[in-house]
Amino acid sequence: MRKQERKGRRIAGLAAVLLCVFLAACGKDAAPSYTKQGMEAVAALDYEKALTLFQTAEENGEETRLLYRGMGLAYMGKTDYESAIAYLEAALRLGSGRVENLDFDINYYLATAYYKNGQMQDAVRVYDAILGLRPEETNAYYLRGCVKLSEGNFEAAQADFDTAIAQDPKNYDRMIRIYMVLEEYGYKEAGQIYLQNAMKENEKSISDYDMGRICYYMGDYENARSFLERLKTATDYGAALYLGRTYEALGDYNYAASIYAGYTEYDQTKAEIYNQLGLCRMQLGEYQTALDAFQTAMNIEGNDMMQTLKFNEIITYEYMGEYKTAAALMNSYLRSYPDDGTAKREYEFLQTR
Numbered sequence: 027m028r029k030q031e032r033k034g035r036r037i038a039g040l041a042a043v044l045l046c047v048f049l050a051a052c053g054k055d056a057a058p059s060y061t062k063q064g065m066e067a068v069a070a071l072d073y074e075k076a077l078t079l080f081q082t083a084e085e086n087g088e089e090t091r092l093l094y095r096g097m098g099l100a101y102m103g104k105t106d107y108e109s110a111i112a113y114l115e116a117a118l119r120l121g122s123g124r125v126e127n128l129d130f131d132i133n134y135y136l137a138t139a140y141y142k143n144g145q146m147q148d149a150v151r152v153y154d155a156i157l158g159l160r161p162e163e164t165n166a167y168y169l170r171g172c173v174k175l176s177e178g179n180f181e182a183a184q185a186d187f188d189t190a191i192a193q194d195p196k197n198y199d200r201m202i203r204i205y206m207v208l209e210e211y212g213y214k215e216a217g218q219i220y221l222q223n224a225m226k227e228n229e230k231s232i233s234d235y236d237m238g239r240i241c242y243y244m245g246d247y248e249n250a251r252s253f254l255e256r257l258k259t260a261t262d263y264g265a266a267l268y269l270g271r272t273y274e275a276l277g278d279y280n281y282a283a284s285i286y287a288g289y290t291e292y293d294q295t296k297a298e299i300y301n302q303l304g305l306c307r308m309q310l311g312e313y314q315t316a317l318d319a320f321q322t323a324m325n326i327e328g329n330d331m332m333q334t335l336k337f338n339e340i341i342t343y344e345y346m347g348e349y350k351t352a353a354a355l356m357n358s359y360l361r362s363y364p365d366d367g368t369a370k371r372e373y374e375f376l377q378t379r
């Protein structure tokens with residue numbers, strides 16, 4: 027369950043840098059009616075509905091380039107990366123010949139589709155093209171570094187990460203993502219150097235929140251707790267999330283759960299807080315309350331943790347001994363996320379119970 031959660035975060039970390047572009051392109055005037063509705067369905071993770079709306083948009087003569095882009099995103103959501111690539115490439119071919127912001131937007135998604143489809147060199151080629159035209163695109167350096175690292179090219183990845191950090195040295199969110207991807211591929215010490223340098227070079231300006239979460243990722247939980255407890259965890263989302271995680275790392279799941287539960291009294295819109303609360307309840311053997319937390323989070327409109335939450339819901343049913351329910355939900359889960367190897371193995375186990 028923890029492994030699945032971390033996997034979800036890594037994937038989210040790689041894709042999060044595209045979110046602002048995505049939302050901007052879905053604005054009020056971004057596209058005609060059915061295309062706009064299709065993008066809203068993509069944002070709601072209803073990919074089948076989105077594809078139907080895009081097909082209607084095409085029949086109605088709406089702008090082909092935008093609806094092809096939308097179809098590419100919908101197929102990415104369905105993990106059908108071959109189809110996603112085909113539509114995104116078609117959208118690029120429909121350009122005017124003059125490079126515009128939309129071209130960069132489509133190229134970022136195309137690179138992600140290539141990466142997800144195992145076409146690493148194609149993904150690198152796209153990032154090379156982006157940086158050839160816009161060398162200040164910090165996200166392209168970061169993402170290209172991630173792809174190179176996945177190929178085992180640590181030195182080239184490190185060079186891209188160095189550039190990304192040099193261009194935006196106080197972007198601690200990106201710095202932490204760099205640490206996490208380095209840790210994933212076995213370069214934890216290299217990732218920690220980035221965090222250590224950030225603390226040293228920005229000691230006088232860094233906030234208690236950023237210092238606390240960097241200490242958390244460094245494994246210095248006592249100092250993480252010290253910095254984060256200076257913040258108002260009852261109303262500060264980031265502080266509550268990281269202080270709770272810190273107490274989890276210290277083995278105090280009961281107190282961590284109390285932090286998460288206290289925050290939910292103030293704000294009922296943060297899926298990750300409910301997910302962490304559910305994980306704590308699981309550790310405490312309180313399976314029904316864990317299930318309630320996961321399902322509450324699943325009902326939060328627009329949350330981007332649905333895959334993680336659905337998986338954790340299934341595991342909770344399994345711990346409760348409700349194997350038929352767990353198996354049925356896992357069957358449905360795999361239709362939505364067919365490339366999840368951990369879930370496939372879990373489904374095989376459930377079928378034996």
